Amino acid sequence: MTRWLAIGALGLTQIVGYGTLYYSFGILAPAIARDFAWPPELAFGALSAALLAGGLAAPLSGRWIDCYGAGRVMTAGSLVAAAALVACAFAPSGTAFLPTLVAMEIASTLVQYSAAFPLLVQRHPQTAQRSIVYLTLIAGFASTIFWPVTTWLHGFLTWRQVYLAFAAMHLAICLPLHALLSRPSRPADTTSDAAPRRDDNPVEGSLPLVVRRKGFALMAIGLALQSFVSSAILVHMLPLLAALGLGVVGVMVGTLYGPAQVLSRFVNMVFGRNLSQLRLAMISAGLLPAAIALLLLAAPSVPGALAFAVLFGMGNGLYSIVSGTLPLVLFGSFGYGTRQGQVMAVRLVVASAAPFAFALLTEHIGVDWALAVTAAFGAGAVVAFAGIARLSRAPARLDVAVVRQESTADSGSAV
Template structure:
């Protein structure tokens, strides 16, 4: 009896320690994701006009340089995914943070556009190594049994990146040049992200559930398996990647052209107000999912996210120039985009499991970045040549194509479900 009580007490202590480790990892990653997205992505739109004046470029050239950098990052992303599987996500994120520090410093010191462009490309390469595409695999590698829950919590924390860094960047730029702001950002990455990512590179400790099953502590914990049968994984992955690509087009195009788009619909006066609803709506959707969507299938959640984006565009088109309609659009679009960030990490895990997760995330990130780099230009071209309503209609059509692709994945799962003996539930 006493031995049994001591055993149960030991397992309780190990479980509590495991939970503490998981939450500490999520908190550390949450901080680095806020800094990573804030310094490497959200700040650019605020600083771009000053960059253009300083470099003697038209402002369009600066955003064109960003598109080239995003495209390059998309081409590099599959390599990053393979590095994550081979060397561990923590080490890759540490190297990415060091790269971000150097790239921000070089960009700040760039005397001309010929130096600025390679530095901007280096920033986007670093982004693929430190943002969600690497953070999600880190949670899967360190906490495979609870990775899905951890990803949801991480996206909730990181969702405050725009809310914090848009005003923070504007405040800094009020008394600093864009070059000085980038030096501050380099210092943030050096003093916070580099040591935190190095700390997250430490070996994962044994899982108490694994010890309870009698597995030696030196063995890695069992990884969750996916719900797609091996023979159908290629088809399912292509359909899932296509759905993410369609959503990436809609999200990137609309977010970049939010204010001009609203202006073309006669809503330019309230454009800033409408935009302000987007960030809180993203966070709200993640919080609602955390509270009420615990037992919801990740495929269904992905379909809901995919439907909200084009649904919001249809609502905006039908109600413009209604202020209430524009505000409803911002809320729905923000919620869809917030859920899109979650399922980008949880759906591949649910469908294909943890093995090779880093490689798959790299491939998905590649598709999203490449499509996202082209989308703003394509949307602007359609808007100017064929009109705003045509641009919105075509974007909504692509959004509904994402829903159709996910529905095809669901049909594939129902027709060829894995035997219960070979599939295990994803937590």
């Protein structure tokens, strides 16, 4: 399969994966809560617990991706996702539903970006950076497509039947495409499609070896802080706007947010070819607190709220790109799946806790101060990425010393 066909096929599976395993839950949650006699907030609490479990499972899935190949993991993930959706549909009680929801979110780590990005890196390392940009542009339509599709299906199907229909999509669409993508990228190549091979021209990381441990920590912190800001604001978007006197524009804000994400990815695709990924990370991180600050200063202005939606959507759109390209550029293609799993774990754990933390902040210090604290977290992400830029200027000669130390250690262990 050519690079462009691989991107197109992955784009389709990502739309299905995110649409069925994530975006649909908000629409089906009220019916699920009624069916199990839960208060509405308990359904979203169950989702937070499931997202946390998915985050804890992400490092293991990343190691599997490096060991067995992303295509094979995604193929197995399609089966696991379908089985989890079927189990959700037949759960007889809320107690039985919770572990099936956990299984569904664990399956998402096998079929969503955390696996799709490594697949692109493993198949075509040298062009993976641009391929990730194209993939996120396609997958950005997941919410635009699946919110109305889920609403339409739920108009004449129960939530259980909707989940069965989604399971069928994973078997009919995602499974065969992932199986096709698990094949080697070159017809003449019969070796495993696992970790990148020497003749694949693997990408060498730009960050000096001696500072990579610090650089990874800073990158994980920066992406985690962005995840906190994104999750906290998106979950509380409508009540937040209402508290600021902007409840009437909630629908308009939601309408602008999705297209703004896609717009930012399109602009980056067309004009960002020569922009470093570290600089793009700082721009992405900076847009989120800037949007919050604009909302605080402009509320209850409707134009200000709409501008907030555009800036926040653009920041989140670029964030999806950076989360895939920055680890590749800084650390290279070798071990990329493992690193993605580790970063995804931190992001999902933080994202699962962010809505609850923001609610506590709002209750104890008020909406304005809660937003100010959240914006400060976003600014912290900019500082973390700036720290990586400083590390990247470390003298390259230190790498030689590190290599010599590693060689000496290897020789000693051989003896």
